[in-house]
Amino acid sequence: MSSQPGQAGTPALLIDDLRKSFGKTEIIRGVNLSIARGERHAVIGPNGAGKSTLFNLITGRFPCSGGKIKLHGQDLKGLAPFQINRMGLSRSFQITNIFPNMSVFENVRCSLLWSRGYRYSFWHMVSKSRELTEATDAVLEQINLTERRELPAGTLSYAEQRALEIGITMAGGADVIMLDEPTAGMSHSETDYIMDLIRQVTVNKTLIMVEHDMGVVFGLADYISVLVYGEIIATGRPEEVRANPKVQEAYLGAALEAEH
Numbered sequence: 291m292s293s294q295p296g297q298a299g300t301p302a303l304l305i306d307d308l309r310k311s312f313g314k315t316e317i318i319r320g321v322n323l324s325i326a327r328g329e330r331h332a333v334i335g336p337n338g339a340g341k342s343t344l345f346n347l348i349t350g351r352f353p354c355s356g357g358k359i360k361l362h363g364q365d366l367k368g369l370a371p372f373q374i375n376r377m378g379l380s381r382s383f384q385i386t387n388i389f390p391n392m393s394v395f396e397n398v399r400c401s402l403l404w405s406r407g408y409r410y411s412f413w414h415m416v417s418k419s420r421e422l423t424e425a426t427d428a429v430l431e432q433i434n435l436t437e438r439r440e441l442p443a444g445t446l447s448y449a450e451q452r453a454l455e456i457g458i459t460m461a462g463g464a465d466v467i468m469l470d471e472p473t474a475g476m477s478h479s480e481t482d483y484i485m486d487l488i489r490q491v492t493v494n495k496t497l498i499m500v501e502h503d504m505g506v507v508f509g510l511a512d513y514i515s516v517l518v519y520g521e522i523i524a525t526g527r528p529e530e531v532r533a534n535p536k537v538q539e540a541y542l543g544a545a546l547e548a549e550h
């Protein structure tokens with residue numbers, strides 16, 4: 291479960307002195323992070339700290355200005371987002387990213403096809419269709435949407451759409467899952483539903499999430515990193531991070547207060 295000092299094995303994700311500047315402004319200022327296989331890791335921090343930028347660097351959406359990112363020991367330098375995706379890293383976005391007029395089933399199937407590189411190959415798709423249908427149904431089962439299989443995705447509730455999106459993110463069999471504010475805009479019961487789902491679907495996978503809801507962070511994460519002004523000021527077990535005076539001062543005091 292742990293990547294932290296003293297643990298053996300190649301980390302799922304290793305970030306070394308990562309830097310990113312936009313023009314003259316350095317937004318990510320020397321981030322180091324090691325996330326083990328099977329770990330659930332939350333990145334927290336105030337607005338504008340650089341969390342989304344960090345995600346965009348990891349997924350290859352932005353080029354780095356300096357430093358290294360390794361996925362399962364392999365340097366990601368110069369790789370396009372789709373290449374990184376095919377290496378087993380998949381990200382879901384804050385904004386719901388589904389096709390609303392396609393059925394729930396088709397949304398997942400489409401993502402499976404894409405992840406297998408069959409995007410343009412109709413005949414390949416047909417020849418694989420039974421296996422594909424079974425794989426799609428297995429994902430639907432995992433995200434508890436089997437009963438919604440034939441409905442247009444746009445008719446699902448907000449929480450169900452987020453669940454579908456998590457299914458789409460998982461569909462290609464990625465073993466490193468990145469979730470960007472998975473419970474944003476949800477009620478308490480929807481948040482609980484999505485938290486349970488994330489817990490289930492990330493068993494034996496690596497989860498990296500950005501989340502502002504401290505209940506979700508402390509409920510799900512094995513480790514937490516606190517990003518402030520482009521630097522990680524603390525990484526540790528939830529209880530260590532919660533007790534860290536630097537973190538209290540820079541972020542957590544205000545964030546926990548905001549919860550009440």
Ligand SMILES: Nc1ncnc2c1ncn2[C@@H]1O[C@H](COP(=O)(O)OP(=O)(O)OP(=O)(O)O)[C@@H](O)[C@H]1O
Pocket residue numbers: 312317335336337338339340341342343344
């Ligand atoms: N493409 C860009 N060009 C210039 N500046 C950018 C770009 N993307 C982000 N920034 C700047 O980088 C800083 C960090 O933004 P980022 O969105 O990464 O923060 P964040 O921690 O994700 O914030 P939030 O919690 O509000 O989502 C901000 O000052 C933002 O204006």
